[in-house]
Structures are given as C-alpha cells and as structure tokens.
Amino acid sequence: xxxxxxxASLLKEGLVAYLTLENGNPSxxxxxxxxxxxxxxxxxxxxxxxxxxxxxxHVVAPYAIDVLETEAGYIASxxxxxxxxxxxxxxxxQDAVRASRKAA
Amino acid sequence: MDSYIKDxxxxxxxxxxxxxxxxxxxxxxxxxxxxxxxxxxxxxSLLERxxxxxxxxxxxxxxxxxxxxxxxxxxxxxxxxKMADGRAFSQARLLRERYGFKGEIRATGDVLYDQLFYxxxxxxxxxxxxxxxxVSNSLKAFDEMTVTYQPASDEEFPIWRRED
Amino acid sequence: MYQYSEQDHQLLLxxxxxxxxxxxxxxxxxxxxxxxxHQRLRNGLYLQLHAYMLRVAIPYGLLSSDQxxxxxxxxxxxxxxxxxxxxxxxxxxxxxxxxxxxDILDDLAKVEMHAIxxxxxxxxxxxxxxLAGVARDEVEDPRPYCELIRQWSTFHPEFNFLPRKxxxxxxxxxxxxxxxxxxxxxxxxxxxxxxxxxxxxLVGGGLGRTPMIGKTIRSFLPxxxxxxYLEAILRVYNQLGRRDNLYKARIKILVHETGEEKFRELxxxxxxxxxxxxxxxxxxxxxxxKGFFKDPEYExxxxxxxxxxxxxxxxxxxxxxxxxxxxxxxxxxxxxxxLSLKTAHQPPGDVTADQMxxxxxxxxxxxxxxxxxxxxxxxxxxxxxxxDLPALWEELAAxxxxxxxxxxVTDIISCPGLDYCALATARSxxxxxxxxxxxxxxxYVNDLGDVSINISGCINACGHHHVANIGILGVNKxxxxxxxxxxxxSAREDAAIGKIIGPAFExxxxxxxxxxxxxxxxxxxxxxxxxxxxxYRRVGQPLFKERLYG
Numbered sequence: 001x002x003x004x005x006x007x008a009s010l011l012k013e014g015l016v017a018y019l020t021l022e023n024g025n026p027s028x029x030x031x032x033x034x035x036x037x038x039x040x041x042x043x044x045x046x047x048x049x050x051x052x053x054x055x056x057x058h059v060v061a062p063y064a065i066d067v068l069e070t071e072a073g074y075i076a077s078x079x080x081x082x083x084x085x086x087x088x089x090x091x092x093x094q095d096a097v098r099a100s101r102k103a104a
Numbered sequence: 105m106d107s108y109i110k111d112x113x114x115x116x117x118x119x120x121x122x123x124x125x126x127x128x129x130x131x132x133x134x135x136x137x138x139x140x141x142x143x144x145x146x147x148x149s150l151l152e153r154x155x156x157x158x159x160x161x162x163x164x165x166x167x168x169x170x171x172x173x174x175x176x177x178x179x180x181x182x183x184x185x186k187m188a189d190g191r192a193f194s195q196a197r198l199l200r201e202r203y204g205f206k207g208e209i210r211a212t213g214d215v216l217y218d219q220l221f222y223x224x225x226x227x228x229x230x231x232x233x234x235x236x237x238x239v240s241n242s243l244k245a246f247d248e249m250t251v252t253y254q255p256a257s258d259e260e261f262p263i264w265r266r267e268d
Numbered sequence: 269m270y271q272y273s274e275q276d277h278q279l280l281l282x283x284x285x286x287x288x289x290x291x292x293x294x295x296x297x298x299x300x301x302x303x304x305x306h307q308r309l310r311n312g313l314y315l316q317l318h319a320y321m322l323r324v325a326i327p328y329g330l331l332s333s334d335q336x337x338x339x340x341x342x343x344x345x346x347x348x349x350x351x352x353x354x355x356x357x358x359x360x361x362x363x364x365x366x367x368x369x370x371d372i373l374d375d376l377a378k379v380e381m382h383a384i385x386x387x388x389x390x391x392x393x394x395x396x397x398x399l400a401g402v403a404r405d406e407v408e409d410p411r412p413y414c415e416l417i418r419q420w421s422t423f424h425p426e427f428n429f430l431p432r433k434x435x436x437x438x439x440x441x442x443x444x445x446x447x448x449x450x451x452x453x454x455x456x457x458x459x460x461x462x463x464x465x466x467x468x469x470l471v472g473g474g475l476g477r478t479p480m481i482g483k484t485i486r487s488f489l490p491x492x493x494x495x496x497y498l499e500a501i502l503r504v505y506n507q508l509g510r511r512d513n514l515y516k517a518r519i520k521i522l523v524h525e526t527g528e529e530k531f532r533e534l535x536x537x538x539x540x541x542x543x544x545x546x547x548x549x550x551x552x553x554x555x556x557x558k559g560f561f562k563d564p565e566y567e568x569x570x571x572x573x574x575x576x577x578x579x580x581x582x583x584x585x586x587x588x589x590x591x592x593x594x595x596x597x598x599x600x601x602x603x604x605x606x607l608s609l610k611t612a613h614q615p616p617g618d619v620t621a622d623q624m625x626x627x628x629x630x631x632x633x634x635x636x637x638x639x640x641x642x643x644x645x646x647x648x649x650x651x652x653x654x655x656d657l658p659a660l661w662e663e664l665a666a667x668x669x670x671x672x673x674x675x676x677v678t679d680i681i682s683c684p685g686l687d688y689c690a691l692a693t694a695r696s697x698x699x700x701x702x703x704x705x706x707x708x709x710x711x712y713v714n715d716l717g718d719v720s721i722n723i724s725g726c727i728n729a730c731g732h733h734h735v736a737n738i739g740i741l742g743v744n745k746x747x748x749x750x751x752x753x754x755x756x757x758s759a760r761e762d763a764a765i766g767k768i769i770g771p772a773f774e775x776x777x778x779x780x781x782x783x784x785x786x787x788x789x790x791x792x793x794x795x796x797x798x799x800x801x802x803x804y805r806r807v808g809q810p811l812f813k814e815r816l817y818g
Binding site: 009011012013014015016054056057060061078079080083084087088089090092093094 | 294295296297301315316317318319320348349350363364365366367614615618619621686687688693695697698701744747748749
C-alpha cells in the first residue's frame with residue numbers, strides 16, 4: 001500500500017493543510033514535508049484524527065493522498081496535489097506586473 | 105411532532121399521517137392526511153369521516169389533480185426530500201395562487217432554518233422542522249429579510265409596482 | 269446606470285447580516301459543511317484548490333469608477349492584490365478568508381455591489397452586451413431589461429433551488445457580443461414588422477459536458493411579457509428538470525429530452541395562465557427603468573480630430589492600437605475603447621489592484637466614470653472622445669493595458685484551470701501564456717485577423733472552448749496534462765459548437781499544433797478578408813487534420 005498523508009482545507013482560512021500526528025496529538029501544517037505519513041494501520045490513526053478535526057470544525061473535507069518520500073521530504077504523487085501543495089505554477093499578477101516594469 | 109411551526113408560532117401538531125397501508129378499521133380518529141394515491145382511490149369514504157382531511161403530494165404530483173377538492177381539504181403536505189430539491193416551492197405557489205387554497209400548506213422533510221423565508225413567500229405556512237432544528241431560533245428566520253423584489257404568494261406585484 | 273433605492277440598500281444590508289450569521293453558525297458548528305455549502309455558494313463563495321474563492325456580481329458587466337475602486341480596495345485588503353474578470357462579466361478573488369467575507373460584503377454593499385446568486389443552483393448574474401447603449405448596431409439598449417431581470421431573479425423564492433445553475437443573457441444588437449446562444453435562456457432584442465420591440469427567446473443553450481446551441485422557442489415575444497415568460501420557463505424547468513443526475517440537470521437536457529415542440533407547448537401553456545399577472549411590464553414601468561439608462565449628455569463633436577489623425581500617421585504603436593482596440597461609437601466624435609487584459613505578463617482576465625485604481629481614474633477622466641466588463645475577459649471604456657484617444661493610449665500603455673489584440677489570436681479566453689480550480693484536470697493559464705509568447709509579432713497577429721482561441725482546463729468548459737474558432741480542452745491522461753483541439757466553434761450570431769480534430773497533444777506540442785492550424789488557414793484563405801472561421805467552414809477539417817497528424 002502506498003505511503004499516504006491526510007490533507008484538508010482549514011475552515012477559517014480555506015488554506016491547504018496537512019495533518020501531523022505527534023504522540024497522538026493532531027495539528028495541521030501548510031507544509032506537506034512536515035506531514036505525518038503512514039500506511040495501513042498508521043493510516044487508520046491519521047484518518048481518525050482527521051475526521052475528529054473535521055468534527056471540531058478545524059478543517060473541511062479531509063482526504064488521503066499518495067506521497068513519495070524524497071531527500072527533501074514528502075512530495076505529492078499527482079500533479080493536482082503537487083500544485084495544491086506548492087501553489088499556482090504561474091506568477092501571481094502583482095508580482096508579474098512589477099517584474100515586467102523592472103524589465104522595461 | 106415536536107418541531108412544528110404554524111403561522112410563525114411554535115405549535116402542537118394535531119394531524120395524523122395515514123399511509124394507506126393501515127387497515128381501515130385501524131384508521132386513527134381525528135384529523136388525518138393521506139397520500140394523493142390514497143385520496144384518489146378512497147375519496148368518497150374519506151369524505152364521510154368527521155375529522156379534517158389533508159392530502160400529501162409527492163414532488164412529481166401535479167397540484168391540479170386536487171384543485172377541485174381543495175375546498176374540502178384543510179391541509180396539503182409537501183415534501184422537501186433534501187434541501188437542494190426545490191420542486192415543492194412551485195407546487196406551493198400553484199396551490200395558493202392558481203387554485204386559491206386557503207388551508208395549511210405544510211413543508212416536510214429537509215425543512216431547515218435558511219429555507220423558511222423562501223417557503224413562507226411561496227405560501228407555505230406549516231413547517232415540520234427537521235429534528236435537529238431549534239424551533240424558537242427558527243422563528244427568527246422569517247424576518248431576516250424584509251425587502252422582496254418579485255411577486256409570490258405574499259405579494260401580487262414586483263417591487264416597482266407596489267404603492268409606497 | 270441603475271441607482272439603488274433605500275429598499276435596495278436595505279436588502280443588501282439584510283443579506284450581509286444574514287450571511288454573517290450563517291458564517292458564525294458554521295464556525296460554531298451549528299451548520300454542517302454540507303448545509304453551509306448551499307448557503308455560501310448562493311453568495312458566490314467556493315472552496316477551491318488553494319483557498320476560498322469569492323465571486324462578486326457585476327450586473328450585466330457595468331461598473332462605476334467608485335465600484336472599481338472598491339474592487340481594488342478588496343483585492344488589497346483581503347486578497348493578494350489582484351482579481352480575475354470571468355467570462356460571465358463577474359470578478360473573482362482567489363484568496364479571501366471565510367471570516368473576512370462578511371466584511372468584504374459590507375464594503376461591497378456600500379457601493380451597491382454584492383455576491384448574491386453568483387453560484388449555486390439558482391438564477392445567476394444576467395449578462396449582456398458590453399457595448400450596450402453605445403453600439404452602432406443596437407436595436408435597443410438591453411440594460412433596462414437586464415436590470416428588471418436582476419430584480420425579478422434576486423432571491424426569487426420559487427427558483428432558489430433549481431435542478432442546476434441557470435444563466436440568462438440579453439443582447440440588444442445585430443451582432444451578438446453576449447453569447448446568448450450558449451445560455452440557459454438567451455434573449456435577443458428585435459423589432460417585428462410592426463416596429464414593436466420584443467425578444468427572440470432561445471432556451472437550452474450551454475457548454476459543459478454536453479454543449480448545445482439554444483433553440484428558439486419563440487420568434488417574437490412582446491417586451492411587456494418578458495418577465496411572465498421567463499417565470500413560465502423557470503416554472504416548467506423547476507418542476508420537470510432532472511434531479512437524478514447532476515450532469516443531466518441543466519435545462520438544455522430537459523429541452524432535448526422533452527423535445528423542442530413539446531417543451532414550447534409546456535411553456536406557452538404555463539405562460540397563458542400568468543401572462544396578465546403582476547409581472548406584466550407596463551409602459552410606466554419601462555419609463556421608470558429606462559430613466560436610469562438615458563444617454564449621457566454627449567457633446568456635439570465632429571467625427572475627426574487633427575491630433576489624433578497626426579498621431580495615427582506618426583506613431584506606429586498608436587496606429588496599431590487604434591486599429592485593433594477601438595470601435596466606432598453611435599455618437600459622432602466618440603469612440604469605444606477596449607482595454608486588453610491579455611498580455612504576456614498576466615493570466616487572461618487578471619487585473620491588479622493598482623491597475624483597477626488607475627482604470628477607475630481613467631474612466632473618470634475620459635469616459636464618464638463607467639467601465640464595462642466583457643465575456644471575453646476584457647474591459648471597455650465606452651464613451652471616450654476622439655480627441656482624448658492619444659492621451660488615454662499613453663496612460664493605458666504605461667499600465668500594460670494597450671496590447672493591440674482585441675478579437676485576435678492572443679485575445680485568449682482562459683479558465684483558471686488547475687492552477688486554481690478544484691475541478692480542473694489540467695492547467696490552462698500556462699498554455700495561454702505560451703501561445704501569447706509565441707504569437708508576439710504584431711504583423712503576423714494582424715495578418716491572422718479575427719480569430720478566437722479559448723482554453724478550458726476540464727470538461728466543464730468554463731473557458732468556452734466549444735465556441736472558439738480554435739478551442740483547447742485540457743484533460744488528464746494517466747497523470748499527464750494533455751490538450752485536445754476543437755475547430756470551428758463560434759459564440760456570435762452564427763453560434764456553433766467546434767468539432768474535435770483528433771488525438772490530444774502534450775503540453776509542449778500544443779503551441780506548435782496551433783501554429784500549424786493557423787498556417788493551414790493562411791495558405792488556404794481566398795483573400796486576406798476571409799476570416800479563419802469562414803475558411804474553415806469552406807474547406808472543412810481534412811486539410812487541418814492532415815497537417816496536424818499526417
């Protein structure tokens with residue numbers, strides 16, 4: 001079974017977050033590299049913690065995603081989740097205009 | 105029914121549903137309502153009863169089927185099978201505006217706080233709230249909005265045709 | 269433009285208070301996400317790939333300069349300093365926090381704006397011709413009708429939980445700049461033989477998984493009957509539209525499955541019963557609503573200006589811009605100016621807060637304080653004096669809003685795609701930027717003439733790829749983003765759905781593929797006046813197919 005982490009959106013901010021579980025204490029981090037990954041039975045504990053966070057209205061719609069372990073930490077397996085983890089792949093407009101003005 | 109609102113007040117519900125599956129000997133006394141199918145089948149015998157009568161329409165039933173019976177009915181029950189299903193809004197308006205029904209139009213099913221305002225505007229005046237809804241709090245929903253633009257069962261004209 | 273009455277203001281305040289309550293109930297846990305979702309969507313609030321997204325309504329694409337400044341303020345205070353103009357003439361913010369949304373709505377309400385019904389299965393913002401009131405080919409100004417539809421549809425108690433979303437567009441001109449044929453209802457203002465104004469009524473157009481061109485169910489509807497007729501259509505749809513399958517729930521499927529003739533009978537039968545109801549529009553109602561959309565006091569000007577004409581001859585950049593981005597005005601001495609939101613530097617339709625503020629100032633200075641948004645994701649200054657064009661051009665160029673490409677190959681419609689959207693299967697913005705970068709030679713773009721490229725990042729078709737001359741659909745094939753080409757679509761009065769040409773291309777092949785398609789056109793057109801679409805319709809798919817796959 002593939003290595004997985006739990007992800008969701010934070011209810012208040014809407015931002016992407018990943019579940020970490022340290023000594024049974026759940027918290028949510030924007031950095032996928034800091035997420036707690038697991039397979040099989042470990043995943044079950046993550047699932048319960050994620051659902052609990054949803055019940056407590058910290059996060060919305062948690063789900064598990066496949067990750068790969070690299071030297072730099074976990075990265076998501078699919079393009080969609082990679083973009084979700086690191087943000088739009090394009091330059092955001094404010095920056096782009098500034099950059100084009102500098103270049104001009 | 106604990107969570108019942110009638111004419112913007114928390115009320116006790118005197119009506120008993122009759123599914124048609126019961127033996128006629130076990131028919132409850134008092135006010136009963138029956139599904140449309142049962143009404144069409146047993147109309148004459150039901151009309152012999154002393155109590156008040158109601159009919160429950162499913163979302164696919166055309167209200168026109170009972171338009172000639174409305175003066176003998178005190179209740180029409182409409183169904184909101186889930187929050188997102190809005191067919192009964194049209195049924196309610198037809199009953200009130202086109203067929204002139206004066207009795208209770210009751211919403212059942214996913215009857216939730218945020219729909220009460222719209223239901224009321226379509227002529228629904230009885231509400232069997234879903235069990236998790238707080239009745240006294242829900243009463244506030246009727247007055248959240250005071251401005252309406254379009255005609256409905258509560259207004260004959262759009263806002264631009266109303267006096268003052 | 270329409271000015272709010274006390275009651276209109278009251279309604280917005282009540283709506284903001286109501287939504288504030290809904291957010292509080294959600295944060296406390298009194299409202300489940302499932303139930304809250306219906307409420308937040310009815311207020312334009314989505315949960316997207318990275319964050320919440322708020323869609324703010326711009327009724328029929330008309331904005332005052334003060335409204336534009338408020339949009340800039342919101343971008344700056346609550347978001348990341350920019351906004352995105354959508355194909356339905358609205359604006360979207362990509363990063364608001366849920367807790368801030370009630371405050372954003374408060375700020376919007378102060379300038380008579382809101383996010384009401386910009387999402388959800390209800391009647392959405394009515395869209396229209398961005399040249400309404402100033403176009404030379406206009407039969408009648410559609411905006412008063414749009415405003416009546418806006419009021420009628422706002423919190424309509426019967427039609428707030430429809431089978432699916434519902435979009436209405438109104439065009440008042442000979443040329444269709446509102447894509448009315450691909451809306452759930454399209455209304456075309458026409459005059460009958462007796463000279464009376466009315467509507468051709470199209471129903472059941474739409475894009476998405478099952479693209480369809482709307483069917484004319486009534487060739488002439490007297491204008492007085494517009495709202496009763498809309499109510500009849502919506503009532504038939506609310507009762508009979510499919511609710512068992514999300515993908516078959518739009519009215520186009522109902523029209524298709526019921527049959528055009530039978531559907532028309534159902535609507536006409538319902539309409540017979542309500543045509544004299546309170547929604548009948550009287551002469552005095554028209555007089556009242558039209559009062560808000562009177563012509564401004566135009567100056568009496570000659571349709572020529574020495575400075576302007578000199579600059580045309582002496583400044584190539586100005587001449588190019590004037591050739592591409594300016595349109596004739598019904599009033600002598602005035603012009604309509606397109607502000608291109610399609611540059612190599614920004615995603616199509618994106619505008620920064622600084623640009624918004626600057627555009628608001630330009631509108632005040634040169635164009636009677638109003639701005640329009642277009643369904644092709646550009647902006648319009650509708651009332652610019654001919655003599656002001658040189659000064660306006662300089663200011664627009666400094667703001668990077670003067671790319672001379674209106675209705676040309678780099679004037680690309682693009683949905684946000686997988687860079688932002690939770691539903692997308694592939695990215696669209698990088699593809700649009702790659703195409704824009706490739707076709708950066710003015711002479712080539714000019715030679716290609718009138719051609720449209722639209723890109724969608726999934727089958728839901730928010731980028732309108734079906735109705736582009738050249739449509740691009742991004743899909744996910746075994747984990748890779750690939751792009752399918754459709755050719756021959758049109759969103760105008762000759763509306764048509766494009767046809768898929770063949771197997772999809774990889775991201776690094778798609779720009780070359782577009783290049784080939786354009787070359788086939790250039791080689792086969794009868795003369796430079798023949799547009800891409802006309803050539804394509806004349807020669808058909810095979811030549812293009814052969815070049816792409818041969």
